[in-house]
Amino acid sequence: MPTLAWNSYGKSAVRLTRVVRTTPRHELREFAIDIALAGDFAKVYTDGDNSPCIPTDTMKNTVYALAAQHPCDSPEAFGQILAGHFIDNFAHVSGVSIKLHQTLWTRIPVEGRPHDHAFTKAAHQRTAEVRRTRDGLELTGGLAGLEVLKTSRSAFCGFLVDAYTTLKDASERIFATTIDAAWKFTPGARDYNALADTVRDILLQVFATHDSKGVQHTLYAMGEAVLAAAPHLEEITLSMPNQHRILANIALFNLPNDNEVFITTSEPYGVIQGTIRR
Amino acid sequence: MPTLAWNSYGKSAVRLTRVVRTTPRHELREFAIDIALAGDFAKVYTDGDNSPCIPTDTMKNTVYALAAQHPCDSPEAFGQILAGHFIDNFAHVSGVSIKLHQTLWTRIPVEGRPHDHAFTKAAHQRTAEVRRTRDGLELTGGLAGLEVLKTSRSAFCGFLVDAYTTLKDASERIFATTIDAAWKFTPGARDYNALADTVRDILLQVFATHDSKGVQHTLYAMGEAVLAAAPHLEEITLSMPNQHRILANIALFNLPNDNEVFITTSEPYGVIQGTIRR
């Protein structure tokens, strides 16, 4: 006799643009939101009895209705509002997961001053994840899609060599990656936006200035520096793919290539990840 | 003092096309493979000491070298070969994760007979995941991207109604989804390809013929039927997004719409998931 060992359902890609226009200087926030519920839903699956089923269409409506009653000033804050709604209003819901992906908009400079209501899209995004159960809250902040590249002070030498190794030591190579970061807060941390700015700035500084012996080495240095600069963070997980630039083999044409001409590649790519904890 | 609480690294999107041409009837297999290692790599991160670091470039080479020595006849089998290589050859590797995504190719029919060496790409894919540690093996088979739609015998009624509910009961609605499935095997299961075919066939049969009271209801029926038909499966997890077709509101133009004209939407979409276990 089969059993329903696990279930989860919800609505994904609920896309919200929220404008705050209480002053002539408008605030603009944009999120894509995924909502997932766990709870006492087994008979929806086993019997087609939908009586406990909160339609995913209602979840979508709830996002817009709650957004109207909240400034949505950070993904962390609005995510907690959403998670709280489902936990507080439905006794048969045991857990809520809210994932938010924030499109960041930067004010267009006009005559040397950031404009009141015109924006360009930033190259990276912010993220947050809220997990609420009857027992508590797990909150994660983050950023995604921060693409960086350095043309010097990046090496990869002294690695393990086996029968299938063809890579040579490189004392100077291009280091290109797209930084995804996710962090957990210390109790009482509240200023989510300032923290996200601090993390972004430190990640960029260390990436630029670190004397890298490998992606792992720089990843750790970046995480260490973030924790030193942001006492309200408990830990940070960094995911930094190695987006290879391969030196073009133009020696065949009697042309020198002193680290100047590279093939940009998409695949395969390295995947380097780590969590640095206080 | 910060610590490296977790780490993982590897190579993703290693893409392999493998032809078996021992007879005039060629076999064609194509995989995209992600490899990730865990183990005693901390000093690579903390000190930039790369001596234990197996370069991700070597992992890529290893895929092609082992593929030449193996028929690669299923993602489950080739994934185990790869995982075994890293566990068996490197004592400081504690865990290996291999994810495989198989592009499926179907023989082109020529004069009523499947051709020996010409193929068209199938609309869905197979997947597998192998997790090897020093303690054992966890093996998962699967399929992805199986897109289906039914125009009748699909309802959604009697759901929970709250202050934010606007959805109405629907006794006849379009049910469209992209089935992703992942299954675990009973000990001794070996015929991975036949099992994958069985699962695909049963999923399609039940999707077509079930009298659906909701996506959850059909998901469970599909999983139950798979376990009944495939004794060598221990459990199956199904992920079935609800890819909404919205009835076009043409009543405004004095036109009837008896479930004939729909808006195809991409977002937001429902996400319905469940694991059915024997």
Added chain:
Amino acid sequence: MPTLAWNSYGKSAVRLTRVVRTTPRHELREFAIDIALAGDFAKVYTDGDNSPCIPTDTMKNTVYALAAQHPCDSPEAFGQILAGHFIDNFAHVSGVSIKLHQTLWTRIPVEGRPHDHAFTKAAHQRTAEVRRTRDGLELTGGLAGLEVLKTSRSAFCGFLVDAYTTLKDASERIFATTIDAAWKFTPGARDYNALADTVRDILLQVFATHDSKGVQHTLYAMGEAVLAAAPHLEEITLSMPNQHRILANIALFNLPNDNEVFITTSEPYGVIQGTIRR
């Protein structure tokens, strides 16, 4: 003094699912439609005078309204209905372009019989383009995304060699491509669906059986065969990217590679195009 030298506007990605349920055997058609208008719209641009502007939102509504009054049985036929609407109803519209991309759905076989109302998505799509002006109609049918691969009877030898050539003659190589085709009809051609099926079948047959000396060579043979088999086609344009599989260099590991192990690549890719006309 600047002038508006050219303008065009419209709505893209209008997505329609159309079910015909006049019998228990339902028909299912799905299109994504792009509409663009040319005409006497200059003052909309230069003065912000919107009086001649048919809102793109109205174009979207028009798709659903006309779809309710038409069986939408082919992209060519429904495209002509849409184009005619804008030309016939708005004297200031001088030209209409309608592009349609059809998702193809295949009946799921149940107990050996194609099901009445349950479908799986096909791996390729159909396309059509309708250009209507006050002077006449230009109609194009097509198919897109037909992915094929052959493991034998494909060579590339005897090409031009210059200072930057490193490629070697290959008497046996993998030939993989994604066929896009577009065709023009002879006057009076009407059976668009049967013609599309014929083209698809001939393209697959010739791809499979041709003794290929290069992508261009097979492209021409495919086009020639289509024109021979389909007297109602005036010409066919084929676009066949060369989706390279590169022989893996495992000789470094003392492993033979008799055309068995290949690296699947996405970029760069060849682009081979040609029009064959009767």
Added chain:
Amino acid sequence: MPTLAWNSYGKSAVRLTRVVRTTPRHELREFAIDIALAGDFAKVYTDGDNSPCIPTDTMKNTVYALAAQHPCDSPEAFGQILAGHFIDNFAHVSGVSIKLHQTLWTRIPVEGRPHDHAFTKAAHQRTAEVRRTRDGLELTGGLAGLEVLKTSRSAFCGFLVDAYTTLKDASERIFATTIDAAWKFTPGARDYNALADTVRDILLQVFATHDSKGVQHTLYAMGEAVLAAAPHLEEITLSMPNQHRILANIALFNLPNDNEVFITTSEPYGVIQGTIRR
């Protein structure tokens, strides 16, 4: 008897990263390049005679070889080098098309100063197209993916109303678009990089400050201002999709929505295009 009425072939997505390291302040340029040739290639198609065929693999090699001998300081300049190579070296080539898509990298600010060798990816890209024939050169510069949004001073009123119109006049609506621009130069224009910066700046200024009566209205104002500010441009073509934000209908929940809560949509989308010529 069928004929080959048109042909074109080449290599697409040739990806180049070019570092200039003649001083400690490195320059970084990155391009994806599409090359297509026309000429006397008919027998490659009709007979499989590859003797005139310059392999697309050679085209790829040529990109890297020429990049080593050129600073690649703008897509317009490097595109001309590439086009010239094929026209000058191969008498049977009658036309060359080179399309370049430039990933833009911005120096990371460190201690208030742009870093010498560390960069972040910009949110938009530059483009160029070079068409060389035996008769001359057609050169186009451009930018792509410049995403902007304004929350005020954007209206759409007074449009044509027909039987299928449901849209209402909006005196204040969100205006969001992704600007693609392509421009032609006056004879003698050379400072491609400065021109691209000027165009980008003017487009942003006018987008921010224009009192928009519609996307078309602002598109024209933007083009007019670019031509006024950049005397070395002959014409500019702008493509500005209308990326709709739809006011969320929360009146159903007795909640006001004074242009504050919107549904972000991807499809369908408006497509507004125009060419403004001097």
